[in-house]
Amino acid sequence: MDYTYPSVYFAYFFFLIVAIGALYFFVKSYRDGYWGDEGEEIKYRIFEEEELGGENGRK
Amino acid sequence: MQNESTIAAAEIPVSESAKRTEMIHEDTTAKLFLLSSVTYFFIVGIIALLIAAKFVMPSFLGTIPQLTYGRLRPLHVNGMLFGWLLACDMALMYYVVPRLCGVKLWSEKLGIATGVLWNVIILSAVVSFLMGWNQGWEYAELPLILDVGVVLAWVMFGANVFMTIANRKYQAMYVTLWYAMGTILWTAFVYLTGNFATLFTTGVNQANLNWMYVHNAVGLIFTPVGLAIAYYFIPKASNTPLYSHKLSMIGFWSLAFVYVWTGAHHMLHGPISQWLQTITIVFSVMLLIPVWAAVYNFFATMKGQWHQLRDNVSLKFLMSGVVFYLLTCFQGPMHSLHVVNAIVSKTDWIPGHAHMAVLGAFSFFAIAGTYYALPRLFNTELYSDALANWSFWLLLIGGLGFFVTLWLGGFWQGWQWNNPAIPFIDTVVALQPVWAVRLGSGFLMFGGIVAFGYNVLATVLGAKGSGVEANPAEVAA
Numbered sequence: 001m002d003y004t005y006p007s008v009y010f011a012y013f014f015f016l017i018v019a020i021g022a023l024y025f026f027v028k029s030y031r032d033g034y035w036g037d038e039g040e041e042i043k044y045r046i047f048e049e050e051e052l053g054g055e056n057g058r059k
Numbered sequence: 060m061q062n063e064s065t066i067a068a069a070e071i072p073v074s075e076s077a078k079r080t081e082m083i084h085e086d087t088t089a090k091l092f093l094l095s096s097v098t099y100f101f102i103v104g105i106i107a108l109l110i111a112a113k114f115v116m117p118s119f120l121g122t123i124p125q126l127t128y129g130r131l132r133p134l135h136v137n138g139m140l141f142g143w144l145l146a147c148d149m150a151l152m153y154y155v156v157p158r159l160c161g162v163k164l165w166s167e168k169l170g171i172a173t174g175v176l177w178n179v180i181i182l183s184a185v186v187s188f189l190m191g192w193n194q195g196w197e198y199a200e201l202p203l204i205l206d207v208g209v210v211l212a213w214v215m216f217g218a219n220v221f222m223t224i225a226n227r228k229y230q231a232m233y234v235t236l237w238y239a240m241g242t243i244l245w246t247a248f249v250y251l252t253g254n255f256a257t258l259f260t261t262g263v264n265q266a267n268l269n270w271m272y273v274h275n276a277v278g279l280i281f282t283p284v285g286l287a288i289a290y291y292f293i294p295k296a297s298n299t300p301l302y303s304h305k306l307s308m309i310g311f312w313s314l315a316f317v318y319v320w321t322g323a324h325h326m327l328h329g330p331i332s333q334w335l336q337t338i339t340i341v342f343s344v345m346l347l348i349p350v351w352a353a354v355y356n357f358f359a360t361m362k363g364q365w366h367q368l369r370d371n372v373s374l375k376f377l378m379s380g381v382v383f384y385l386l387t388c389f390q391g392p393m394h395s396l397h398v399v400n401a402i403v404s405k406t407d408w409i410p411g412h413a414h415m416a417v418l419g420a421f422s423f424f425a426i427a428g429t430y431y432a433l434p435r436l437f438n439t440e441l442y443s444d445a446l447a448n449w450s451f452w453l454l455l456i457g458g459l460g461f462f463v464t465l466w467l468g469g470f471w472q473g474w475q476w477n478n479p480a481i482p483f484i485d486t487v488v489a490l491q492p493v494w495a496v497r498l499g500s501g502f503l504m505f506g507g508i509v510a511f512g513y514n515v516l517a518t519v520l521g522a523k524g525s526g527v528e529a530n531p532a533e534v535a536a
């Protein structure tokens with residue numbers, strides 16, 4: 001059996017799913033404030049653990 | 060150092076602070092993956108030397124089937140990709156994700172089971188390749204049963220990471236978490252395509268799928284997880300906030316948009332349709348957008364902090380990796396142009412380019428992450444800063460010798476191949492000096508791997524008992 005056409009249609013279908021998913025998560029990231037004025041605050045969090053009790057969370 | 064991060068931390072309520080100090084990350088999974096990966100780095104490094112020697116001395120190791128080039132080469136490629144780099148990247152994800160989420164890893168038991176399964180796969184792959192059992196597809200040589208094992212292990216890894224993120228304490232996610240999740244989803248897509256979908260196609264379609272897999276094994280597996288590591292460890296190792304989180308988001312989404320189309324540039328001048336050739340060229344050139352977004356962000360983060368490179372080995376590896384990332388991602392789009400492709404395609408330029416990405420950029424990120432995380436994981440200090448510096452310089456100089464030689468040698472080889480007056484065997488003989496330098500560079504790089512591996516081993520064996528807190532400032536240096 002020649003799988004060429006089923007595989008091509010599956011590829012179109014798959015890319016459609018991926019595109020819809022990407023669009024959904026992009027819009028969600030906009031709504032969650034990643035592109036807003038407070039979007040830069042996230043980058044300071046990675047320093048919090050170390051300063052509040054050691055890198056491992058150990059005292 | 061009083062910076063904005065200090066201010067942000069100070070604003071957290073005391074009760075929050077108290078809760079956090081009570082949390083102890085077990086990190087058993089991260090340790091298991093990390094130590095396994097470093098072991099494979101050393102072992103597969105020996106295999107790399109053997110096959111590099113065969114270029115210079117073709118009769119080296121005689122005709123013993125298990126030691127022929129055709130069996131050792133897939134062992135080297137798969138061993139480095141999955142035994143060393145991906146395992147080390149997974150270790151660092153097991154280390155980073157819980158910390159960024161402010162919670163413990165969802166399931167250490169599941170993580171340990173994943174680590175055991177991963178080791179079974181890698182050891183089985185060693186046996187299978189030495190016995191000559193492989194599927195004959197670039198980067199997808201693993202026998203089908205081991206492919207199924209990889210998928211199972213990846214589902215276990217993905218479930219652990221996603222559940223940890225789902226249980227996170229903070230709503231907003233740092234860019235490293237975006238890349239971690241992207242890696243898990245993209246790897247599933249890329250791996251299934253390259254190892255299973257190819258079984259149901261034939262001819263050009265099959266070759267297209269294979270090259271989509273090969274290119275995106277680097278572009279949609281090692282690139283996103285490598286960037287996840289760089290986005291976490293560059294700010295941590297330099298104690299400097301990332302320049303721009305929004306710019307990192309632009310890099311993430313543009314990478315997600317353009318990378319999947321670029322694999323076909325390995326098929327240029329082949330029997331594929333013109334529209335696909337045009338699309339792959341356009342998207343390959345567009346790769347410069349996510350690359351520059353990431354590289355600019357890293358350079359801007361280091362503004363005013365470059366002096367730290369003098370004493371900080373992690374930063375040395377990280378920023379050298381960033382430069383190699385920029386260079387290799389400049390090579391990629393150039394390689395996709397018809398005129399350049401006509402010269403360098405299928406030549407030694409390709410392994411030079413691939414090694415710059417996988418070793419120069421992403422392995423450097425992984426080594427940096429290891430040097431940073433290891434003392435914290437084992438609650439001790441790094442065994443030797445001097446040895447760490449040796450590992451950096453040996454890998455850097457050896458790597459440069461390897462990349463540059465194959466880059467120039469590839470052009471030379473391509474020009475000879477394009478001249479029908481030159482017999483093919485003459486082009487093989489002419490490349491001997493290039494392959495000699497390649498072997499010499501390999502010895503230097505292997506020296507770097509030995510220094511790195513010994514440092515890791517000595518650090519672990521000399522680890523102090525739990526409860527002894529290392530000084531992070533000393534360990535970072």
